Amino acid sequence: MRPALLLWLLLLALPARAQLRVSPAATVQLRLLLALTEHYRIPGLQLVYTAPDGRTTTLSQGVQCRGEQPAVDDHTVFQAASLSKPVFAYLVLRLVDRGVLDLDAPLARYGLPHKHPQNQLVAARITARMVLRHTSGLPHWAEYADHVTRWQQNVLTLKYPPDSLWHYSGEGYAYLQQVVEHLTGKDLQQLAREEVFGPLGMADSSFGWDARFTGRLCAGHDSTGTPTLRRRFREPSAAFSLVSTATDYSRFVRALAQGTGLRPATHQLLLTASGPAARCGPPGSAGAHLGWGLGVGLQESSRGRALWHWGDNVDFRNFFLVFADTGESVVFLTNSENGLRAAPPILNLFLGPDEYWALQWLQER
Template identity: 55%
Template sequence: MKTILLLALLLLSALVAPAQHAGLAALLQQQRVPGMQLIHTKGGKTTAYSVGQRRAGQAAPVTAGTIFQAASLGKVVLAYAALRLVDQGRLDLDQPLLTYGPYPRLNGEPRAARITARMVLGHTTGLPNWADNPLGPTWKTSVLRLKFAPDSCWSYSGEGYAFLQKTLEHITGESWEVLARQQVFGPLKMTNSSFVWQPRFAANAATGHDKAGKPTEIRQFQEANAGFSLLTTAADYRRFVQALATGTGLTPATARLLTTAANAANRCGHAPTPTDARIAWACGVGLVNTSRGPALWHWGDNDDCQNFFLTFPATGESLVFFTNGANGLRLTDELLRRFVGPGEYYTQQWLNEK
């Protein structure tokens, strides 16, 4: 009887996988997203899909090894590395960052002396998202001014993460790429991840696409920026998400900072909405009270690629997906319902309100 049941389950799995793949391909086509990697983990079982093309109009398929831009999902990697340094006694979350080293772009901004790592990780620094194009030639010398008083309200800031990245480089004497390898990629065996372009990525890298589904470029970042330059795969990033959910590599007290609200997401200059009550922010990661329970989450958006993860620490279930299209986040709710199950997840509703 057990043998018959096992054979039946294997047959069912063989029938479901192609149907699911076809359904995902249709969903991508509907939203003009050329390609996607997706990994769902539940109960110790991991299901992975690679769907579509690396570049629209060309035959080369997305595979499990295709390199995607992770965009702002790199911020969570910086947060995890910072917490590792806290455990090593090298960083104090509440010590003003300017006491560790200078940041010339903030010269002439007296309120910046209050900014701490905890504020950066919770997006309460008061800094803008980006004061200038961070890929442009003048970004490093552009003047940076606060939009809001530090620790007064929630305002998403890539500039804050750039400031913290520079601080970690001051503290350790290492570049961010080296630090990421030491503190994250190496320990978690993320062998296909880097914050700078690697020549080995060229054979299997995804091209970005705009909202119409037209190709843009393969971004070959030459300088590491924790805010947006992470290049990786869903398989590698799933390892990272599992580490977040379990607190791997962190002391128990520090690991709790990833699952405990540091502040409510009371958005600066934004009228409260019903969804706000569902969202809070921990040290570097979003918290959401879904209809299926509390979860950690974050999104990534480099304009021509969009990505997402959500994980339930209580069960270890997670969904990670990477897309090479500007409409990728439109897939989020449908993918969550297909893989995690029916329910309300609130993250996209909240993002659409900002």
């Protein structure tokens, strides 16, 4: 069913007794959003839409945990999942601008002690640029059954020759995190506060558990709507441990699109797909319309270039898309395995019809 038709059918079916907690201008959007969350069994959702003129609409819907009372509001925190990666990439580019790190230097140059003898040889072939645009050749953790044990033992194993093709790798981000922490003498959380959260005013964001989030942290939910554990990440991970709000993350997305805090040349690198990352799929596939910049996906459509990324910690699924030329954007966070199923009608509702190749590609993967 076409997303636009689904939206209006859901609106007609929505009970008039639904509680609306926003201004009249956002009433229709919230009613449709409420219908979507009910249709897809999504217990809780936050969304921020930013118009081309900079005005924002913030909508919060549902509950932190099905069967419990606390409602989702604008300060409820969600697992951002892989939306962690663009934040870390931005942090790394800030360090590059100050000469702390070279995008094209072998990571072995930075003297990280290696617990396994093969790691130095692997690291000698990988650069920060390769990691950020997913051409490092390292596997993604889901690709081998003993990934937890292997990563705890700090064993780096190449799946492909470095810089030979695009291949998504959370392991690459985890390795670059170790390098950056070793190089700066600071952990990821401190670096994020100094380089991202503080400068951008992201007061409700953290790469690790913070007691101030007590009572505001969502539980995840499986595809049936059954609650899963409220995970509190003790060890910060550049690949998946960010917790945030849609309001905070929308601030970050706007900064990313505008190049706030980056040199113009560095910002252009972020927005440029080249080499093995120039396309994410063969001709005729949705991936043929996608590339990868330094930490973000890039989509070309009739409305121009857009930056995007998805988050998937299984029981938390999230998404953002921002048009580079206008700054128009949507960020949404969900506490549900079903979160991305609602993405097509959500983008149609707030951004209007377009070729959302990123969503098609996620379905093809």
